[in-house]
Amino acid sequence: MREGIQAEKLAFIGAGYVGLVSGTCFAELGNRVVCVDRDADKIGLLRDSVIPIYEPGLEELVRCNQAAGRLSFTTSIGDAVREADIVFLAVGTPPLEGGDVDLSQVRDAARQIAENIDADKIVVIKSTVPVGTGRSIERLINEHSRSGAKVRVVSNPEFLREGSAIHDTFHPDRIVIGCEDPEAGERIRRLHEPLGAETLITGRESAELIKYAANAFLATKISFINEMANICEKVGADIGMVAKGIGLDKRIGPHFLQAGVGYGGSCFPKDTRAQLRIAEDVDYEFRILRAVIEVNRLQRLRFAQKIERAAGPVEGKRIAVLGLAFKPETDDLRDAPSLDVADWLIRRGADVIGYDPVAWARAAQQIPELAVTDSLEAALRGADAVVVVTQWESIRRMDLDWAKSLVARPIMIDGRNIWEPAEMAAKGWTYWSVGRPE
Numbered sequence: 001m002r003e004g005i006q007a008e009k010l011a012f013i014g015a016g017y018v019g020l021v022s023g024t025c026f027a028e029l030g031n032r033v034v035c036v037d038r039d040a041d042k043i044g045l046l047r048d049s050v051i052p053i054y055e056p057g058l059e060e061l062v063r064c065n066q067a068a069g070r071l072s073f074t075t076s077i078g079d080a081v082r083e084a085d086i087v088f089l090a091v092g093t094p095p096l097e098g099g100d101v102d103l104s105q106v107r108d109a110a111r112q113i114a115e116n117i118d119a120d121k122i123v124v125i126k127s128t129v130p131v132g133t134g135r136s137i138e139r140l141i142n143e144h145s146r147s148g149a150k151v152r153v154v155s156n157p158e159f160l161r162e163g164s165a166i167h168d169t170f171h172p173d174r175i176v177i178g179c180e181d182p183e184a185g186e187r188i189r190r191l192h193e194p195l196g197a198e199t200l201i202t203g204r205e206s207a208e209l210i211k212y213a214a215n216a217f218l219a220t221k222i223s224f225i226n227e228m229a230n231i232c233e234k235v236g237a238d239i240g241m242v243a244k245g246i247g248l249d250k251r252i253g254p255h256f257l258q259a260g261v262g263y264g265g266s267c268f269p270k271d272t273r274a275q276l277r278i279a280e281d282v283d284y285e286f287r288i289l290r291a292v293i294e295v296n297r298l299q300r301l302r303f304a305q306k307i308e309r310a311a312g313p314v315e316g317k318r319i320a321v322l323g324l325a326f327k328p329e330t331d332d333l334r335d336a337p338s339l340d341v342a343d344w345l346i347r348r349g350a351d352v353i354g355y356d357p358v359a360w361a362r363a364a365q366q367i368p369e370l371a372v373t374d375s376l377e378a379a380l381r382g383a384d385a386v387v388v389v390t391q392w393e394s395i396r397r398m399d400l401d402w403a404k405s406l407v408a409r410p411i412m413i414d415g416r417n418i419w420e421p422a423e424m425a426a427k428g429w430t431y432w433s434v435g436r437p438e
């Protein structure tokens with residue numbers, strides 16, 4: 001716990017990847033935090049300090065703050081809202097068919113706040129929501145407030161990454177606070193002060209758009225480098241060198257230039273599509289972003305097709321897909337490239353076995369035809385080709401001679417460019433990667 005700060009009473013509605021991590025970190029900073037979720041199973045686990053998601057370091061932090069009496073869990077939004085002075089909304093905003101944002105969780109939570117507030121409060125929207133949501137949620141709560149108490153709604157978008165969520169929360173690049181009411185904005189700024197991060201205070205609409213703009217820009221970097229990688233394959237260049245060469249230019253920077261199977265996850269795919277809709281709603285055609293999304297779709301397909309170029313027709317062959325979560329250090333499978341790749345292989349008649357140290361069981365629920373394992377050895381044994389989709393540490397550190405002794409044919413198609421082609425050739429592997437000479 002950090003000393004010398006003004007503690008606040010906080011409620012986090014939605015104890016998922018964002019609400020649970022942020023709530024726990026704010027407890028660690030000395031605040032009194034109650035996390036609410038409508039999922040009673042989740043709350044039951046959390047009360048016993050069992051973490052329903054995989055996020056490194058979270059269990060210890062939850063346990064320690066529960067023991068200190070700063071962090072508690074409930075299914076009762078009423079109790080939580082009445083106890084807190086500041087209520088954070090961290091519920092899901094999943095995509096609807098067509099790309100629009102499903103705001104039903106946000107609206108439900110807002111209605112429940114309206115029914116339960118007994119005094120004026122600040123409501124902070126941490127969920128990623130389309131421009132104008134802060135304004136409309138403030139109106140909704142105030143119009144339906146049963147007691148007549150009022151809320152001021154502040155936008156405070158979240159930028160944490162799964163897998164490094166605690167580090168990102170304690171060391172953010174910036175805090176964005178969008179408010180119409182300076183006093184409410186100042187209170188939220190003070191709450192974040194112990195983090196020592198650069199803080200941008202702006203209008204609510206700008207804050208809401210900053211979140212989408214950040215994700216759209218990062219997705220653009222990935223699709224850009226993937227297109228460069230595709231060109232590299234045709235001209236005999238190496239995308240690793242090209243990325244390094246451009247990344248040394250400070251105006252470009254070295255980050256987010258890792259070519260591969262394309263981006264996945266719960267955020268980039270949905271937020272880029274939502275941003276397209278936000279533009280369409282104001283009659284603006286966001287051409288670059290449309291291309292970014294299309295390039296990402298094709299990158300997955302291109303990678304799947306590469307498997308057949310490397311290994312021949314996959315029908316009847318045993319293919320090991322290594323790494324199923326959308327990125328390492330998470331159990332999250334939302335829009336994971338592995339699912340598309342596995343599905344493509346299965347539809348072409350391959351016998352696919354997926355390996356993931358954490359997400360294996362969840363993957364089996366999503367694709368029942370997919371055999372899964374958390375044993376690298378079981379996945380590799382007898383494989384006609386090995387396909388790397390997610391660069392878990394266990395895969396990166398795999399002994400290539402040991403792996404070669406297990407497979408039926410030493411063919412590797414690496415969607416994350418983990419190894420050097422020369423090293424792989426020397427070890428007797430037929431090695432295909434992304435954006436490097438084949």
Ligand SMILES: NC(=O)c1ccc[n+]([C@@H]2O[C@H](COP(=O)([O-])OP(=O)(O)OC[C@H]3O[C@@H](n4cnc5c(N)ncnc54)[C@H](O)[C@@H]3O)[C@@H](O)[C@H]2O)c1
Pocket residue numbers: 013014015016017018019036037038039042077090091092093105106108109112126127128129158159160161162266267
């Ligand atoms: N996952 C990330 O890395 C990340 C990062 C930044 C921003 N975001 C945004 O944060 C938001 C939350 O994302 P997430 O990944 O944590 O979602 P999630 O699905 O993991 O968690 C949402 C939780 O809210 C609960 N919930 C929904 N309605 C409720 C209600 N009325 N009362 C109580 N609980 C309710 C659900 O049961 C669920 O546990 C989304 O808008 C997302 O775009 C996510």
Ligand SMILES: O=c1ccn([C@@H]2O[C@H](COP(=O)(O)OP(=O)(O)O[C@H]3O[C@H](CO)[C@@H](O)[C@H](O)[C@H]3O)[C@@H](O)[C@H]2O)c(=O)[nH]1
Pocket residue numbers: 128158159160161162163215218222255256257258259260261262263264265266267268271326327
């Ligand atoms: O150079 C890169 C970097 C990432 N990726 C892929 O991009 C996706 C997203 O990765 P990452 O950004 O690390 O994970 P997320 O947890 O989805 O975090 C993103 O989405 C969150 C939700 O909005 C934001 O809060 C974060 O700032 C933003 O980085 C993954 O599939 C990665 O494999 C690449 O292909 N190449």
